[in-house]
Amino acid sequence: MPRYAKVTKTIVNQLGTIVGTENVIWGQAIPEQYAYDAGTRKEGLSYPEVLVFPGNRQDVAEILKIANNLLIPVTPRGGGTGLAGGAVPLNGGIVLDLRRMNRIVHIDPAARYMVVEPAVRTMDIQQVAHQHGLLYAGDPCSSDECVIAGNIATNAGGNKAIKYGVTGDQVYELEVVTPQGEIVTLGGRLKKNSTGYGLVRLIAGSEGTLGIITQVTIKLQKLAPLLPNFLAVFPNLAAAISLVGDLLADTVIDPISIELIDRQTVLDLERYQQQKIFVDAIGDCLIIQLEAYTQAEVQKKWIKLQEICHIRGCLAVAEIEGEKIWPARRAWGKAIEVDHPVGVSEDIVVPVDQIEAFVSQLKTLTRAFQFQFRIAGHAGDGNMHIRIIPGEVSALEWPNEVNKFREKLYSATYDLGGRLSGEHGIGLKRKAILRGIIDPVELALMQAIKKAFDPNHILNPGKIFDMMSPATNNADTVILP
């Protein structure tokens, strides 16, 4: 493994020749925001040496050829909304900010697909699809800021995964630039394909470590004209969770979203948004979104929903008019952080039938450590976003205690068949944890793939895993705490 080269004035000039000097920022002029992402600001800054804004696939290819020849690390960056440090340039080098590549290239409503450049904002894709009477089903909570290539890089989930799957399921075709600067199109606009290895699904979720996405062909779905939202309030989390399995098994209701929000988070959110969002009854809540083509269908589903809610001891269930519930849902992370700036956030995923067991373990553990927790999970797919906050524990004890706590929490998660990340990715933040808990054979397979794609290890090094033992003084070990 070579050490990386430094970015010199000569290299900066070369980059300027490719993209235009106005699209290169070097050294001290680089804005601070490029030294962190939405999940790592508090954990330290790691600046790139040079920031480049490529305008097209050829720009990306030429930049990567230079970087690969000279051994300069390259970190791709989309919306900067990642929560695991995936876009943080751990080893300096080049940050490729893809924001200029933000065109919607083509939409075919009849064949239900859209071709977009990597930095199209996810909400814009959703809105353009809507304008054509169609649904783009990828729906991460950061949709107003994140971009499609970032969603693919983390295989983002979001609010509609229970019916439509995750971002990887929405992708027909990817144009990717390899670390060697070759432009290749993977996959196809096909419902099935057994023509060699399925490389699209390997790139999805690889967090920018295998190639730079320069164009995407995404699937669009039929859009139901009615998407009513309901709120069901329960006296405790266990009762709320018990409804999830019922909802998923029911053949009438067929929900597209089931979101769990605990009682305290409801109050935090309303305070943060400075408005009444939820219903008068206070408790642990499920937000349930349904699809329907007629009002009669909504009515039928609503009757069935009330039935099963009441069997599970629901305190209140009501339709929430309009769309105000979703901005509130999306703001959850921010609302909690305002009230609890000290804390750690998790993205754990467990089998849906193990959510109750997971929350039970979470309660036991937080009680034992005298912590508190907040929960706002994609309950329909088992993805539990939780924030652990110090509660009674002093600032002095917190860092050490929370590490001990997390070790126990992850161990419990794996015992239930869960994993560290449902949709945010491993990035920088969770790689040390992953190394401790993953089957070494699985890790070795991932590392072998990385080496096969990127033998010089220039592309987003130090993400998901390191390529060498952390004991050696290599260039890509963790630098953030």
Added chain:
Amino acid sequence: MPRYAKVTKTIVNQLGTIVGTENVIWGQAIPEQYAYDAGTRKEGLSYPEVLVFPGNRQDVAEILKIANNLLIPVTPRGGGTGLAGGAVPLNGGIVLDLRRMNRIVHIDPAARYMVVEPAVRTMDIQQVAHQHGLLYAGDPCSSDECVIAGNIATNAGGNKAIKYGVTGDQVYELEVVTPQGEIVTLGGRLKKNSTGYGLVRLIAGSEGTLGIITQVTIKLQKLAPLLPNFLAVFPNLAAAISLVGDLLADTVIDPISIELIDRQTVLDLERYQQQKIFVDAIGDCLIIQLEAYTQAEVQKKWIKLQEICHIRGCLAVAEIEGEKIWPARRAWGKAIEVDHPVGVSEDIVVPVDQIEAFVSQLKTLTRAFQFQFRIAGHAGDGNMHIRIIPGEVSALEWPNEVNKFREKLYSATYDLGGRLSGEHGIGLKRKAILRGIIDPVELALMQAIKKAFDPNHILNPGKIFDMMSPATNNADTVILP
């Protein structure tokens, strides 16, 4: 790249120690069926040196350790129903027949999943799921003979892909033995997972070249109580195909299968099955299967189906009672071969909105070459099973002419955004074609992954692609025509 070692008596004894001597067959005693699969018998025989029947994952692991140390090729075999030569031991060596590993390990109807060993027959999985009121959605036409690990290895599609996706979409978790003999569990029983690379989807469709599947956790779906089948007869293929887009866009009908069968194949099938299967009107047909929970829902869908059929100039549309249409659909390949033993079969997939353009090109080309064709495609997902038959062309001219024809057909397919294989895989039969048509960068990525997993190239060598230039005298170039 080393040449492979020969299987000696000593090695056979070692294998016997692992699996029991009764589970090893050596040399001349190996039945002929192991020298071909369902798609390659006519194209030549290629025997293994030794045939081994492992009983469990440890057996597989120990066998692979020996093979990897001694450089003996290993070809896994499931039901032997593959159509691309994937299970043919091109370089001799060991065939691992997994038939002893055929237990259903566990079914959890509430959580809707099943854990099975690799050689459980697909139809048995379907039936056990049915007995628990659930659906296993993988449904290849060979379901009465093929096994689940083979379905995963080719990422088999089948009759329900339009609603439920292909086999890879049905898999939660895979236990795999690596070429080095390590046992690893990939994936998880999770609706989403961003914890490192998505290796399950890489193994699916890799045709036994990256690892041996020893256990599978598959998803089960809610089973609709009513699954009515309809037949719509059209005056020509174009009219039949024009209905496909309507059916997929319709929000009431929501079909689970749309199968296209041409007029001549209908007659061939009825002659082969020696019974009236279709309706009295003769023409190019669509078989349409729907799901419903009530008779009222069936009625509503049926009314809508008739409406859109008649707009498209349908000659007749009728419900086909019971399940007799599906055994007929599954027998298509055999029925055609009885009447037309000389011919070539294709597994081309195109975007669904390009089926009409594809069939139009197919007609033009067959006319130009004076060939005929039969078609029975999974029209709902663009996967066109066609058989090209000599028609007026003499036996002498046929081999040369059909090669010229195929080159033009594949070129037209790729121009439409299609690919060589929708569900059968590349195996041995299509690798030379693939090499000529694939983007070399994509091929190089696949080869790099293969090398990363299997540096000694012992696992199913010579499938999908070769690892060296065909000009060199390497051990794994094409031996079949």
